[in-house]
Amino acid sequence: MTTNILEMRSITKTFPGVKALQDVSLAVQRGHIHAICGENGAGKSTLMKVLSGVYPAGTYDGEIVFENETVAFKSINESEATGVVIIHQELALSPFLSIAENIFLGNEQQSNGWIDWNKTNLEAAKLLARVGLRDNPITKVRDIGVGKQQLVEIAKALSKEVKLLILDEPTAALNDEDSAHLLDLMKHLKGQGITSIMISHKLNEIKAVADEVTIIRDGKLIETLDMHTDEISEERIIKGMVGRDLGSRYPDHTPHIGEELLRVEDWNVYHPLDHQRKVVKDANISVRAGEIVGIAGLMGAGRTELAMSVFGHSYGHNISGKVYKNGALVDTSTVAAAIDHGLAYATEDRKRYGLNLIEDIKRNISLVSLHKISKRGWVDSNQEIVVAEGYRKSMNIKAPSVEALAGKLSGGNQQKVVLSKWMFSDPDVLILDEPTRGIDVGAKYEIYGIINKLADDGKGVIVISSELPELIGICDRIYTIFEGRITADVPRGQATAEYLMQNMTQEREKDNR
Amino acid sequence: MSAFRSAVNYLGSQLRQVGLIIALLAITIFFQIATSGITLKPINVSNLIVQNSYILILAVGMVMVIIAGHIDLSVGSVVAFVGAMAGVMITQWNIPWWAAIVLCLGVGALVGVWQGFWIAYFGIPAFIVTLAGMLTFRGLTQIALQNQQISPFPDEFRALGSGFLPDLGGGTTLLEPLTMGIGLLATALLVAQGIRSRLARKKYDVEDEPFAWFILKLVFTAGIILFITYLLASYRGTPIVLVVLGLLTVVYAAVMANSVFGRHVYAIGGNLNAAALSGIKTKRVTFMLFVNMGVISALAGLIFTAQLNLANPKAGDGFELDAIAAVFIGGAAVTGGIGTVTGAIIGGLIIGLLNNGMSILGVGTEYQQLIKGLVLLAAVAFDVYNKRRSGGR
Numbered sequence: 001m002t003t004n005i006l007e008m009r010s011i012t013k014t015f016p017g018v019k020a021l022q023d024v025s026l027a028v029q030r031g032h033i034h035a036i037c038g039e040n041g042a043g044k045s046t047l048m049k050v051l052s053g054v055y056p057a058g059t060y061d062g063e064i065v066f067e068n069e070t071v072a073f074k075s076i077n078e079s080e081a082t083g084v085v086i087i088h089q090e091l092a093l094s095p096f097l098s099i100a101e102n103i104f105l106g107n108e109q110q111s112n113g114w115i116d117w118n119k120t121n122l123e124a125a126k127l128l129a130r131v132g133l134r135d136n137p138i139t140k141v142r143d144i145g146v147g148k149q150q151l152v153e154i155a156k157a158l159s160k161e162v163k164l165l166i167l168d169e170p171t172a173a174l175n176d177e178d179s180a181h182l183l184d185l186m187k188h189l190k191g192q193g194i195t196s197i198m199i200s201h202k203l204n205e206i207k208a209v210a211d212e213v214t215i216i217r218d219g220k221l222i223e224t225l226d227m228h229t230d231e232i233s234e235e236r237i238i239k240g241m242v243g244r245d246l247g248s249r250y251p252d253h254t255p256h257i258g259e260e261l262l263r264v265e266d267w268n269v270y271h272p273l274d275h276q277r278k279v280v281k282d283a284n285i286s287v288r289a290g291e292i293v294g295i296a297g298l299m300g301a302g303r304t305e306l307a308m309s310v311f312g313h314s315y316g317h318n319i320s321g322k323v324y325k326n327g328a329l330v331d332t333s334t335v336a337a338a339i340d341h342g343l344a345y346a347t348e349d350r351k352r353y354g355l356n357l358i359e360d361i362k363r364n365i366s367l368v369s370l371h372k373i374s375k376r377g378w379v380d381s382n383q384e385i386v387v388a389e390g391y392r393k394s395m396n397i398k399a400p401s402v403e404a405l406a407g408k409l410s411g412g413n414q415q416k417v418v419l420s421k422w423m424f425s426d427p428d429v430l431i432l433d434e435p436t437r438g439i440d441v442g443a444k445y446e447i448y449g450i451i452n453k454l455a456d457d458g459k460g461v462i463v464i465s466s467e468l469p470e471l472i473g474i475c476d477r478i479y480t481i482f483e484g485r486i487t488a489d490v491p492r493g494q495a496t497a498e499y500l501m502q503n504m505t506q507e508r509e510k511d512n513r
Numbered sequence: 514m515s516a517f518r519s520a521v522n523y524l525g526s527q528l529r530q531v532g533l534i535i536a537l538l539a540i541t542i543f544f545q546i547a548t549s550g551i552t553l554k555p556i557n558v559s560n561l562i563v564q565n566s567y568i569l570i571l572a573v574g575m576v577m578v579i580i581a582g583h584i585d586l587s588v589g590s591v592v593a594f595v596g597a598m599a600g601v602m603i604t605q606w607n608i609p610w611w612a613a614i615v616l617c618l619g620v621g622a623l624v625g626v627w628q629g630f631w632i633a634y635f636g637i638p639a640f641i642v643t644l645a646g647m648l649t650f651r652g653l654t655q656i657a658l659q660n661q662q663i664s665p666f667p668d669e670f671r672a673l674g675s676g677f678l679p680d681l682g683g684g685t686t687l688l689e690p691l692t693m694g695i696g697l698l699a700t701a702l703l704v705a706q707g708i709r710s711r712l713a714r715k716k717y718d719v720e721d722e723p724f725a726w727f728i729l730k731l732v733f734t735a736g737i738i739l740f741i742t743y744l745l746a747s748y749r750g751t752p753i754v755l756v757v758l759g760l761l762t763v764v765y766a767a768v769m770a771n772s773v774f775g776r777h778v779y780a781i782g783g784n785l786n787a788a789a790l791s792g793i794k795t796k797r798v799t800f801m802l803f804v805n806m807g808v809i810s811a812l813a814g815l816i817f818t819a820q821l822n823l824a825n826p827k828a829g830d831g832f833e834l835d836a837i838a839a840v841f842i843g844g845a846a847v848t849g850g851i852g853t854v855t856g857a858i859i860g861g862l863i864i865g866l867l868n869n870g871m872s873i874l875g876v877g878t879e880y881q882q883l884i885k886g887l888v889l890l891a892a893v894a895f896d897v898y899n900k901r902r903s904g905g906r
Binding site for chain 2: 371
C-alpha cells in the first residue's frame with residue numbers, strides 16, 4: 001500500500017497560446033508538509049487550481065488520485081467535500097462578518113433553516129482553539145490583523161474536515177512573529193494527521209517545516225527533494241528554480257552610460273490600509289542616462305510599491321524620502337508633476353492600470369500628451385492619427401488600424417500601446433513594471449529591442465521583473481529587493497541568477513555580524 | 514462579394530447608432546399613422562421641440578456625467594430651485610430679467626460646486642450626494658417660495674421659454690425666411706463638415722465607412738433637417754429654445770469629441786486608475802463636470818419656468834429620470850466611458866415623441882409610464898445583447 005495521500009499524474013494544462021503546465025507529476029505523502037517552489041509564473045498556482053477544482057476536470061489532461069481513488073473535481077465545492085481545501089494568497093474573508101460567521105460561511109450551522117447562533121459560536125470557539133486563536137468568535141474579521149485572519153482561514157478549513165490543506169504563500173503578507181506562529185501551527189496540524197501543501201518563496205520557511213520540496217520551472221516538474229535524507233541547502237533549491245540556459249533570447253546591446261538622471265534617497269512607504277506596516281524601507285536607487293537598471297524581487301517584496309510611490313505617490317501612505325532629477329531636488333507627489341519632471345511609469349497590470357480598454361489605440365497613445373497635439377484645449381484629431389500611425393509602424397503594433405479598440409489586442413500589442421503612450425510623452429526616465437508579463441516569446445524579444453533603443457536614445461530605463469534571466473539578459477545593473485529593503489546593487493558582470501535569488505530571499509547579512 | 518461583406522460588417526459595427534435612428538423613425542411613423550397625421554403637423558413639431566427642450570438640455574449635461582461614470586439625481590430639484598430663485602429675484606427683489614438670468618446661472622454653478630466638492634474631493638459616491646441634493650434643493654425651493662407659486666413673469670423672460678425668432682417676412686410669406694435661412698445654412702455646414710472630415714480620414718487612410726453609406730447618411734441627415742426647417746417655417750418660425758438647444762448640442766458634442774477636457778472625461782469613465790496614472794487630474798475633471806451640470810440644470814430651470822410662466826414648488830419632479838433614461842436609450846454605458854451627446858439627444862427625442870404621441874392619443878399617464886419603462890429596458894437590453902454578441906464594446 002502506498003503512503004501517498006495524493007498523486008497527480010502527468011498534468012498538462014494549456015491556456016490559449018500558453019502551455020502553463022506540461023506533464024507535471026506530484027506525489028504527496030500522508031501526514032507530510034510538502035512545499036512547492038518556483039519562480040513567479042512557473043505554474044505553481046495553476047497546479048494547485050487544477051488540484052482544487054478551480055479549473056474543473058476536463059479542462060486539463062492527466063489524472064488525480066486522492067486517497068487511492070481517482071477524482072475529477074468539477075468545482076471547489078466538490079474538492080472541499082472530499083477534504084481538499086485551498087487557502088489563497090488573497091484571503092477570502094468577508095470583513096464585516098464575525099469570525100464565526102466567516103468560518104461557517106456557506107456551511108451554516110442551522111436547525112430547520114434558521115441559523116443556530118449558539119452552536120455556530122460554540123463550534124467556532126472550538127476551531128479557534130485548535131489554531132491557537134483566543135479571540136471571541138463574534139469579533140468582526142476587519143477588527144483582527146492579517147495574521148489572525150490567516151488563522152481564521154485555517155480554522156474555516158478545519159471546519160470542513162480537511163485532509164489536505166493547500167496554502168498559497170501563507171506568510172507573504174505576515175510579519176515575522178505571525179509567520180513563525182503560522183509555521184508552528186502547520187507543524188501542529190501535521191501532528192494531528194493533516195497533510196499540507198505549501199507554496200512559498202521563502203526558502204528559510206521551507207527548510208524549517210517542509211518534509212519534501214517540489215520545484216517547478218516553466219510549467220515543468222524539475223525535481224522533488226527529500227528535506228530529511230538529502231543534504232538540501234537553500235542554494236540547492238535556488239539552482240533548481242533558476243537553472244536554465246539563457247541562450248540568445250536577448251538582443252545584443254552595448255551600453256553608452258552618461259550622467260545620473262534620477263536618484264531616489266531614503267525612500268520609505270507605509271501600506272495604504274495598514275498604516276503600521278512599512279512596505280518600502282530606506283530604499284536608495286539611481287539610474288543614469290543610457291542605463292538599463294533592473295529591480296529584482298519576488299512578488300510582494302515592494303518593487304511595484306517603490307515604483308508607484310515615486311511616480312506621483314500613486315501608492316502608499318506617509319511617504320518620505322527625496323527624489324533628485326539631474327541632481328536637483330524635485331517634487332513628484334502628483335502624477336502630473338512626475339510626468340512634468342520627465343518620469344514615466346508603465347504598469348505591471350495593463351488592463352487595470354494601463355489602458356482604457358473600451359477606447360481605441362490612438363486615444364490611448366495620446367492620453368498622456370494631449371497638450372502636444374492640441375491648440376487652446378482642442379485636440380487636432382488628424383495629427384492624433386498621424387502620431388498613432390507612426391507608433392503603430394515603428395513599434396510594430398499588430399492591429400487593423402489605429403482605431404481598433406485596445407481591449408481587442410493581444411497582450412504583446414497592448415504592451416506596445418502602453419509603451420507608445422509613454423514614449424510619446426518623451427520622458428527622461430521610464431520605469432517599466434513587468435514589461436513582458438503575459439507576452440509570448442517573439443513579442444518579448446521586440447520589447448527588449450525597444451528597451452535597448454530607449455537607452456541608446458539617452459534615457460534611463462528601470463525594469464522591474466520577476467524573471468531573473470530577463471533582468472540578467474538586458475540590464476546593466478540590478479538591484480535586489482527583499483521585504484521592502486534594497487539588499488544588493490549588482491553590476492552586470494556579477495549578476496548570476498543564484499546570487500540574485502539569494503539576495504531576493506534572505507536579508508543582507510547584518511553589518512555588525 | 515468582399516465589398517458587400519465589408520459593408521455588412523461595417524453596418525454591424527454601427528448597429529447601435531443605426532438602430533437608434535431606425536427606432537426614432539419607426540416611432541414617428543407609428544404615431545403619424547395612429548394620430549392620423551397630427552404628429553408631423555407644423556404646430557405639433559414646434560410644440561414637441563419646445564415642450565421637450567428642458568429634458569434635452571438636461572440630457573446633454575447628464576450624458577457627460579454618466580460617461581464619467583457618475584450620475585446626477587438632483588437635476589429635477591435644481592430646476593425647481595432655480596425657477597424659484599428666478600421668481601423671487603424678478604418679482605420680489607425687482608432685479609431686471611436679464612440680470613436674474615445671469616444670477617440664476619450662477620446659482621446653478623454654486624449648486625454644482627457644492628455637489629462636486631463632496632463627490633470629487635470628499636469621495637462620496639455621486640448617487641448619494643445627488644440623492645441628498647434632490648431632497649435639499651427641493652426643500653430650499655419650498656422655503657424660497659414659502660410653498661406658494663410665483664406668477665406672472667415679464668414677457669422678455671417668457672420669450673426664453675416660449676418665444677420665437679422674429680418673422681423677417683412680417684407674416685406675409687408662406688415660409689418664414691429667417692428659419693429657412695438658418696435651416697439651409699445648418700444643412701450646408703453639416704454637409705461641408707461631413708465631406709471635410711471624410712477627406713481628412715481618407716488622407717490618413719483610416720476611413721472604413723463605405724462611400725454609399727456615407728452619402729446615404731449625409732442625404733438622410735440633410736433631409737431631416739430640411740424637413741423640420743420646412744415644418745417650422747410654415748408655422749411660427751424658429752423657437753428661441755431651439756436656438757439654445759442647437760448651440761448647446763453643437764458645442765458639447767464638439768467638446769466631448771475633440772477637446773482635451775472631453776478626452777479626459779472618456780478616459781476617467783473608461784478606466785479611472787489608468788487615467789490617474791496618465792497624469793489626468795481626475796478630481797478636478799469630476800468637479801468641473803458637476804459645476805457644468807449645475808449650470809445646465811439652471812438653464813433648463815429658467816426655460817421651464819419661462820415656458821409655464823410660473824415658479825412652482827413642485828416643478829421639475831422626475832426630470833432627472835427622463836434625462837437619465839434619454840442618456841441610456843442614447844447608448845451610454847452604466848459603467849461609464851461610453852456615450853455621445855447626439856445619442857442622448859436622440860434618446861431624449863424618443864422619450865419626447867412617446868410623451869407627445871401618447872398624449873395626443875389620450876393614453877393615460879399610467880400607461881405612458883409603463884410604456885416608457887419598457888422602452889428603456891428594451892433599449893438597454895439591446896445594448897447588452899449587442900455587446901455579448903460582438904464580445905467587445
